[in-house]
Amino acid sequence: xxxxxxxAARAGVSPATVSRVFxxxxxxxxxxxxxxxxAAAELGFLPNRGAQRLRTATSRIVAMMVxxxxxxxxxxxxxxxxxxxxxxxxxxxxCNTDEDPAREEEYLRVAVQEPVAGVVIAxxxxxxxxxxxxxxxxVVCVDRHAAGYSLDAVVADNxxxxxxxxxxxxKAGYRRIACxxxxxxxxxxxxxxxxxxxALAALGQAPSADLVRRVPFTVEGGTAATCELLALxxxxxxxxxxxxRLAAGTxxxxxxxxxxxxxxxxxxxxxxxxxxxxxxxxxxxxxxARALGLRAAEMLLExxxxxxxxxxxxxxxxxxxx
Amino acid sequence: xxxxxxxAARAGVSPATVSRVFxxxxxxxxxxxxxxxxAAAELGFLPNRGAQRLRTATSRIVAMMVxxxxxxxxxxxxxxxxxxxxxxxxxxxxCNTDEDPAREEEYLRVAVQEPVAGVVIAxxxxxxxxxxxxxxxxVVCVDRHAAGYSLDAVVADNxxxxxxxxxxxxKAGYRRIACxxxxxxxxxxxxxxxxxxxALAALGQAPSADLVRRVPFTVEGGTAATCELLALxxxxxxxxxxxxRLAAGTxxxxxxxxxxxxxxxxxxxxxxxxxxxxxxxxxxxxxxARALGLRAAEMLLExxxxxxxxxxxxxxxxxxxx
DNA sequence: ATGAAAGCGCTAACAG
DNA sequence: CTGTTAGCGCTTTCAT
Numbered sequence: 001x002x003x004x005x006x007x008a009a010r011a012g013v014s015p016a017t018v019s020r021v022f023x024x025x026x027x028x029x030x031x032x033x034x035x036x037x038x039a040a041a042e043l044g045f046l047p048n049r050g051a052q053r054l055r056t057a058t059s060r061i062v063a064m065m066v067x068x069x070x071x072x073x074x075x076x077x078x079x080x081x082x083x084x085x086x087x088x089x090x091x092x093x094x095c096n097t098d099e100d101p102a103r104e105e106e107y108l109r110v111a112v113q114e115p116v117a118g119v120v121i122a123x124x125x126x127x128x129x130x131x132x133x134x135x136x137x138x139v140v141c142v143d144r145h146a147a148g149y150s151l152d153a154v155v156a157d158n159x160x161x162x163x164x165x166x167x168x169x170x171k172a173g174y175r176r177i178a179c180x181x182x183x184x185x186x187x188x189x190x191x192x193x194x195x196x197x198x199a200l201a202a203l204g205q206a207p208s209a210d211l212v213r214r215v216p217f218t219v220e221g222g223t224a225a226t227c228e229l230l231a232l233x234x235x236x237x238x239x240x241x242x243x244x245r246l247a248a249g250t251x252x253x254x255x256x257x258x259x260x261x262x263x264x265x266x267x268x269x270x271x272x273x274x275x276x277x278x279x280x281x282x283x284x285x286x287x288x289a290r291a292l293g294l295r296a297a298e299m300l301l302e303x304x305x306x307x308x309x310x311x312x313x314x315x316x317x318x319x320x321x322x
Numbered sequence: 323x324x325x326x327x328x329x330a331a332r333a334g335v336s337p338a339t340v341s342r343v344f345x346x347x348x349x350x351x352x353x354x355x356x357x358x359x360x361a362a363a364e365l366g367f368l369p370n371r372g373a374q375r376l377r378t379a380t381s382r383i384v385a386m387m388v389x390x391x392x393x394x395x396x397x398x399x400x401x402x403x404x405x406x407x408x409x410x411x412x413x414x415x416x417c418n419t420d421e422d423p424a425r426e427e428e429y430l431r432v433a434v435q436e437p438v439a440g441v442v443i444a445x446x447x448x449x450x451x452x453x454x455x456x457x458x459x460x461v462v463c464v465d466r467h468a469a470g471y472s473l474d475a476v477v478a479d480n481x482x483x484x485x486x487x488x489x490x491x492x493k494a495g496y497r498r499i500a501c502x503x504x505x506x507x508x509x510x511x512x513x514x515x516x517x518x519x520x521a522l523a524a525l526g527q528a529p530s531a532d533l534v535r536r537v538p539f540t541v542e543g544g545t546a547a548t549c550e551l552l553a554l555x556x557x558x559x560x561x562x563x564x565x566x567r568l569a570a571g572t573x574x575x576x577x578x579x580x581x582x583x584x585x586x587x588x589x590x591x592x593x594x595x596x597x598x599x600x601x602x603x604x605x606x607x608x609x610x611a612r613a614l615g616l617r618a619a620e621m622l623l624e625x626x627x628x629x630x631x632x633x634x635x636x637x638x639x640x641x642x643x644x
Numbered sequence: 645a646t647g648a649a650a651g652c653g654c655t656a657a658c659a660g
Numbered sequence: 661c662t663g664t665t666a667g668c669g670c671t672t673t674c675a676t
Contacts, residue, residue, distance in 0.1 A: 001379070003653055014663045019655060027661060044456075049435045050375035051653035054668045057323070059372075069416075070401060075392045082418055091432050094391075094416035096404055110413050113371045134366075219595065245595075252598050273541065273567075276574050277599045325669055336647045341671055349645060373669035376652050 002045040011039035022047055053115070060090045062300060063111045065121040067099040068217070072272050073244060073289050074122065077142060080293025081120050088301055090117065099124045099186075099217075108132045118300045120293075121146070125185035138303035142296035144187040150311040152303065154295045156287055158188055158269075161318035162195025163202070165267045165285050166240050168320065170203055172281075174238035174265040178211040180225040180250060181242035189214070192242040192269055211236055215246070222249020230257055238265030244272035251278060285320045292316060324367040333361035344369055375437070382412050384622060385433045387443040389421040390539070394594050395566060395611050396444065399464060402615025403442050410623055412439065421446045421508075421539075430454045440622045442615075443468070447507035460625035464618035466509040472633040474625065476617045480510055480591075483607050483640035484517025485524070487589045488562050490605050490642065492525055496560035496587040500533040502547040502572060503564035511536070514564040514591055533558055537568070544571020552579050560587030566594035573600060607642045614638060 004018040011018070013032055020028050021036040028036075039045075053059045062085050066074040082092045093116065095107040101124050108131045111119050118138035123129065123146040132139055133149055141153035169177050179196040182189030197207040213228060215221030222241055226249065229236050239254075241247035247268030254260050261281035268275055270287045278284070295314060326340040333340070335354055342350050343358040350358075361367075375381045384407050388396040404414045415438065417429040423446050430453045433441050440460035445451065445468040454461055455471055463475035491499050501518040504511030519529040535550060537543030544563055548571065551558050561576075563569035569590030576582050583603035590597055592609045600606070617636060 001653085004655095005653080015653090016655080016663060016665095017661090020662090023655080029661065032662085046431065046435050048376070048437075048653050049432075050372045050381075050437070051668090052655080053372040054370070054376050054653080054670085055655045057668075070394060070397045072392060072394075075397065079392060079418070091415075091417070091429070093413075095413070096401070107413070109368065110371075113368050115370075115372075219598070248595055248598055255599065273570055273594065274596045274599060276541070276570055277577065277596060277601075279599075323669085326671095327669080337669090338647060338649095338671080339645090341669095342646090345671080351645065354646085370669050373652090374671080376654085377669080377671045379652075 001048070002043045003048070004045070006043055007036060007039045007045045010043060011035040057115070059115060059117050061093055061114065061116045062090050062297075062304075063093045063095055063107065063116045063119040063121075065095045065097050065104060065107055065119060065123075067097050067122055067124055069094065069096040071217075071245065073270055073287060074143075076289035077122070077293035077296075080290040081142075081297040084294055084297035084301070090301075097124055101126055101128055104128070105131060112137060118304045120296045120300055125183065125187075138300055140296050140300040140303065142292050145313065147187075152296075152299045152311050153313045154292050154299065155187075155313070155315055156292060156318050157315050158191035158318070159195040159198065161285050161320050162192040162240070162242070162269060163198040164195075164320040165269065165283055166196045166199035167202070168283050169238045169240065169265045169267060170199065172262075172265055175205075176211070176234065176236045177238040177240055177265070178213070178229045178236035179207075179240045179242065180213045180215065180222055180229075180246050182214065182217040182221075182246070184214055186217075189217070189242055192240075196240045196242075210234075217243050217245055219245050219249040219252070222246035223253045224249070226250040226253035227257075230254075230259070236264075238267075240267045240269070242269050244268060244270040244274070247282075248272065248274050251282070283320070285318055287318060288316045323370070324365045325370070326367070328365055329358060329362045329367045332365060333357040379437070381437060381439050383415055383436065383438045384412050384619075384626075385415045385417055385429065385438045385441040385443075387417045387419050387426060387429055387441060387445075389419050389444055389446055391416065391418040393539075393567065395592055395609055396465075398611035399444070399615035399618075402612040403464075403619040406616055406619035406623070412623075419446055423448055423450055426450070427453060434459060440626045442618045442622055447505065447509075460622055462618050462622040462625065464614050467635070469509075474618075474621045474633050475635045476614050476621065477509075477635070477637055478609055478614060478640050479637050480513035480640070481517040481520065483642050484514040484562070484564070484591060485520040486517075486642040487591065487605055487607050488518045488521035489524070491560045491562065491587045491589060492521065494587055494603075497527075498533070498556065498558045499560040499562055499587070500535070500551045500558035501529075501562045501564065502535045502537065502544055502551075502568050504536065504539040504543075504568070506536055508539070511539070511564055514562075518562045518564075532556075539565050539567055541567050541571040541574070544568035545575045546571070548572040548575035549579075552576075552581070558586075560589075562589045562591070564591050566590060566592040566596070569604075570594065570596050573604070605642070607640055609640060610638045 004015045008015045097104040122143040181193045200207045213225035241250045267283045326337045330337045419426040444465040503515045522529045535547035563572045589605045
């Protein structure tokens with residue numbers, strides 16, 4: 001391995017000077033700096049990050065923790081985080097938590113041990129973040145808040161948008177609107193359910209528990225829930241699907257039953273490539289995935305830079321359109 | 323920060339003993355080991371990976387480099403790599419190269435500097451991997467070979483499957499079959515084009531350059547290419563789309579033109595959630611994403627473990643079905 | 645079975 | 661502006 005000592009020897013300077021050159025310090029004469037750079041290039045020298053980190057106790061890595069790397073929403077958020085981080089000279093370490101607090105904690109442990117400079121996380125329902133938070137590692141939440149911790153967070157206005165989308169179904173004339181949402185305790189699942197409920201209540205309808213299904217945020221979950229709903233004595237004439245995967249499952253079930261939109265009204269809360277081929281009449285709300293990621297990354301960089309002060313929570317609007 | 327010295331002091335042993343306990347060594351008396359573990363737990367001690375790495379020049383991280391993190395194919399491959407790596411005690415650092423050799427090289431530099439234990443990569447068209455390969459960092463290719471390097475690789479049998487899928491279109495009676503594929507130089511794009519060509523040639527058709535479009539592997543690319551093809555004097559009656567994104571774009575264009583399958587034949591080379599809602603008649607080949615990832619990760623772990631010998635190249639079959 | 649001590653490669657005082 | 665030096669936290673001989 002080539003070290004600063006090798007470079008120093010070749011350039012005829014001290015190791016400290018080599019270090020200074022690579023740190024981009026100004027207190028080095030141009031000719032010496034040039035000599036160092038040439039020697040480094042000839043030797044193929046690359047600074048050892050482990051050593052840098054040990055010495056400085058900082059790194060240029062941020063960890064990004066998402067519950068489902070296969071969901072296009074989270075990849076879009078990740079993409080945005082990566083763009084901001086890269087521009088600031090950070091690499092992103094992406095971790096897939098599977099909505100599992102244990103896996104999440106395992107990755108947080110690694111993040112602490114590494115150590116990374118900070119973490120952006122879409123926390124699972126009962127996330128345990130103490131490991132990182134207690135040690136002062138900057139943590140910013142995205143898409144969801146972390147219950148029990150006061151952390152910076154950027155979320156979307158799920159409740160209002162869910163209400164708006166449901167209202168569109170009502171305006172379109174649908175009257176028996178079901179809600180297929182995620183597990184209790186998952187903030188986005190709960191908020192979207194609440195929005196659905198709001199919209200019905202605003203029209204004087206009492207939201208009926210019969211028409212609510214709680215399933216994992218998966219295509220299969222959406223299909224199963226929709227099949228159940230269709231089999232009811234009084235089946236719904238529309239379905240509010242609380243995320244893109246659930247909507248895919250719902251549409252698949254409706255297709256199988258020959259009741260695709262507009263026969264049945266459908267809201268897909270959150271877009272996906274899938275919706276490109278969705279039948280006309282499906283209401284798709286576009287989540288501000290990129291904006292969420294950008295802002296979360298910015299907030300994290302601010303904290304890494306030492307910003308102090310109370311936790312900030314920002315809520316981004318969601319546009320609801322056909 | 324809590325160090326082994328703190329733990330040692332509390333447990334009444336030497337730092338070396340603490341190190342031994344955490345390294346899982348046997349040469350420590352059970353009672354001392356217990357004392358160390360208790361002290362560590364009380365202090366919340368976590369070994370500093372930077373220091374470990376500096377000392378041992380190894381790490382428990384593998385880098386995974388993909389050209390497009392938003393493509394479900396690559397997330398599925400990544401998922402598989404992660405599963406294998408995690409089971410072996412490694413964390414996965416996911417890097418998005420955007421099909422850009424410069425970005426790729428940048429990430430490889432980080433991988434070398436870190437250092438990571440090894441890298442799994444779906445290399446871009448003219449990948450420069452010397453930075454890592456020259457230093458002996460284990461690198462395994464997945465989905466594509468790396469031109470100019472002799473590296474372990476696991477790929478799918480694209481050419482044969484492309485031919486098989488195209489043959490299905492021919493059997494279904496389509497006679498003017500276009501090919502929408504990716505950029506020249508991208509192995510998967512070229513191989514799938516070759517397979518398309520093979521199938522036509524087998525039926526005595528001369529593959530016509532008029533019916534071939536080379537575009538980026540994106541939905542937009544697929545839409546644009548298909549629109550062009552439809553506008554030809556002699557438009558195709560079927561389209562072989564060489565990847566899932568292109569197929570989505572193709573279907574969108576066909577929908578807009580009112581020529582959805584079965585009016586127009588379509589092959590989607592590679593599945594995606596999108597195809598759940600695809601009109602009947604679309605031929606979808608399921609790529610062995612998970613198998614590719616699993617095998618690549620296994621091969622990498624073998625190399626990390628010190629396996630020597632010539633580069634191995636494995637080709638996995640692709641099942642072609644409706 | 646345990647401890648003492650010497651670094652891994654780098655940075656940051658502190659001198660000069 | 662440049663060099664000397666002392667660690668960062670850990671592992672690993674080498675003694676004991």
